[in-house]
Amino acid sequence: MAIHNILNNTGEWLRGEGPHHQIVVSSRVRLARNLKSFAFPGWAKKHERLQILEAIKPQVEALTEMNDAFSVYSQDLSALEKQVLVERHLISREHAAKGVGSAVVMNRRQTLSIMINEEDHLRMQAIRAGLQLKSVFKMIDKVDSALEERLDYAFHPKLGYLTACPTNVGTGMRASAMVHLPALVMSEQINQVIQAVNKIGLAVRGLYGEGTEALGNLFQVSNQTTLGEKEEDIIARLHKVIEQIIEHEQNARQMLLQKKPNTLLDHIGRGYGILRHAYSMNSKEALNLLSFMKLGIDLGFFPEGCRQPIDELFMETQPAHLQKGTQQKLAADERDSLRAEIIRAKLNEFPRPDVGLPPTSSAPDGNGSQN
Amino acid sequence: MHCDVCKTNQATVFLTQIVDGKMQKVNLCEACSKEKGVTDPTGFALADLLLGLGAAQEMERGGTVQKCPACGFSQADFKKTGRLGCATCYTTFADGLAALLKGMHKGTDHVGKVPARLAKSIEREVQLKTLQRDLKKAVASEDYESAATLRDQIRHLDVD
Numbered sequence: 001m002a003i004h005n006i007l008n009n010t011g012e013w014l015r016g017e018g019p020h021h022q023i024v025v026s027s028r029v030r031l032a033r034n035l036k037s038f039a040f041p042g043w044a045k046k047h048e049r050l051q052i053l054e055a056i057k058p059q060v061e062a063l064t065e066m067n068d069a070f071s072v073y074s075q076d077l078s079a080l081e082k083q084v085l086v087e088r089h090l091i092s093r094e095h096a097a098k099g100v101g102s103a104v105v106m107n108r109r110q111t112l113s114i115m116i117n118e119e120d121h122l123r124m125q126a127i128r129a130g131l132q133l134k135s136v137f138k139m140i141d142k143v144d145s146a147l148e149e150r151l152d153y154a155f156h157p158k159l160g161y162l163t164a165c166p167t168n169v170g171t172g173m174r175a176s177a178m179v180h181l182p183a184l185v186m187s188e189q190i191n192q193v194i195q196a197v198n199k200i201g202l203a204v205r206g207l208y209g210e211g212t213e214a215l216g217n218l219f220q221v222s223n224q225t226t227l228g229e230k231e232e233d234i235i236a237r238l239h240k241v242i243e244q245i246i247e248h249e250q251n252a253r254q255m256l257l258q259k260k261p262n263t264l265l266d267h268i269g270r271g272y273g274i275l276r277h278a279y280s281m282n283s284k285e286a287l288n289l290l291s292f293m294k295l296g297i298d299l300g301f302f303p304e305g306c307r308q309p310i311d312e313l314f315m316e317t318q319p320a321h322l323q324k325g326t327q328q329k330l331a332a333d334e335r336d337s338l339r340a341e342i343i344r345a346k347l348n349e350f351p352r353p354d355v356g357l358p359p360t361s362s363a364p365d366g367n368g369s370q371n
Numbered sequence: 372m373h374c375d376v377c378k379t380n381q382a383t384v385f386l387t388q389i390v391d392g393k394m395q396k397v398n399l400c401e402a403c404s405k406e407k408g409v410t411d412p413t414g415f416a417l418a419d420l421l422l423g424l425g426a427a428q429e430m431e432r433g434g435t436v437q438k439c440p441a442c443g444f445s446q447a448d449f450k451k452t453g454r455l456g457c458a459t460c461y462t463t464f465a466d467g468l469a470a471l472l473k474g475m476h477k478g479t480d481h482v483g484k485v486p487a488r489l490a491k492s493i494e495r496e497v498q499l500k501t502l503q504r505d506l507k508k509a510v511a512s513e514d515y516e517s518a519a520t521l522r523d524q525i526r527h528l529d530v531d
């Protein structure tokens with residue numbers, strides 16, 4: 001399979017409709033593994049890294065899951081192509097900086113991606129839409145079990161899977177979910193939620209930016225520790241916390257609808273107006289306004305058919321995705337006009353927000369006539 | 372407030388994390404937070420960042436070994452990168468790492484997945500140790516009948 005098959009088709013997790021997909025964008029599990037008798041990639045000499053690569057790559061390509069895979073050496077990808085893969089979460093930023101001696105293999109559906117010689121010899125991840133951490137873990141666990149039959153992993157009876165960084169030792173697993181939390185941000189409850197989640201050893205951070213500065217109101221929740229807890233227990237704990245976060249977000253939305261309907265409608269209405277009529281828009285503004293559109297769809301102000309175009313725009317307005325169409329590097333102001341153009345085209349057929357029938361009509365003063 | 376990493380820029384990203392009741396704080400500037408991949412949860416752990424900020428010194432106190440015999444990696448290298456050189460480094464620097472891992476993780480022992488192939492050999496090793504201990508006891512108490520059976524069992528394990 002060629003690179004353009006990957007670049008021109010967004011991954012399944014961007015289109016998919018998983019459980020709780022309104023609030024949980026995606027679930028991701030990554031495993032770090034190393035071979036027993038080689039130095040870790042960061043310490044290995046170039047010839048040794050090449051040896052490792054040639055030992056691992058054929059085994060990864062031979063996986064049944066990698067039937068019709070896209071497999072490429074790092075030096076054969078352009079900087080822009082790598083950046084597109086980073087924006088899609090298929091490779092890490094660190095891996096994008098690698099050249100000779102590294103590679104990535106991913107399946108056609110872009111649900112599975114295996115980096116070779118990143119920080120560890122193997123960094124494998126599975127990603128799917130919605131909240132499905134358990135099935136995502138199963139998927140990557142199966143791949144791992146198949147690979148361990150053919151590769152000699154570095155494993156220590158007491159410390160588990162050995163990794164280049166001691167923060168990953170043990171399970172070598174990092175599980176995370178990307179969540180969209182506009183109401184918790186608007187109602188200024190987000191920092192409380194972050195602190196509560198931190199207290200139980202999980203991390204919350206903005207997908208782009210931190211805390212209330214998180215662009216697009218998108219956050220990642222993940223486990224921080226890898227030693228002393230079973231994979232299934234980590235996943236179950238994370239799953240439970242995400243379910244609680246979903247509930248908090250839903251409560252916050254209901255609260256806004258009841259107590260501050262005008263503020264809420266103003267955000268959504270302005271988002272719609274600006275996105276449809278702007279001629280220049282930076283990525284920060286786009287993410288924030290798209291977030292309000294997404295919320296508007298969740299709340300029924302726009303027809304369900306608007307969901308996919310909006311979800312796609314979150315990705316298509318990222319810098320590398322913008323430039324992959326033009327095949328040339330664009331200056332910041334050129335990117336901003338192109339971004340606005342793409343958004344305008346996509347929203348061209350969108351109806352105006354239907355605030356006549358919002359769920360607020362059930363609230364006594366919810367029709368916005370109190371001033 | 373200055374950034375903990377470059378110590379020059381104004382810090383704009385504040386991270387707080389509590390792992391088992393231990394509060395850890397890091398303040399970063401925009402550039403350093405980007406460089407450290409703070410926004411990518413799969414590529415970043417706060418503890419990882421702390422490694423570069425002095426936690427690695429904990430390891431130094433632990434051991435006297437200077438270089439890993441397998442890969443030539445030294446404690447100074449760890450201090451610089453926060454990464455180890457190879458799998459054997461975990462044995463080489465075991466004493467120092469023990470303290471480091473304890474402050475970083477939920478537990479000190481792996482309780483998760485074990486590669487199927489190793490699971491068998493690990494199990495066998497445990498069995499072997501138990502049998503050898505029983506054998507010693509049997510010999511010491513001059514219970515030669517049991518000792519003979521145990522010797523047979525040990526021989527069996529070795530052959531498998």
Ligand SMILES: [Zn+2]
Binds near residue numbers: 374399400
């Ligand atoms: Zn800095």
Ligand SMILES: [Zn+2]
Binds near residue numbers: 441442457458
């Ligand atoms: Zn070593």
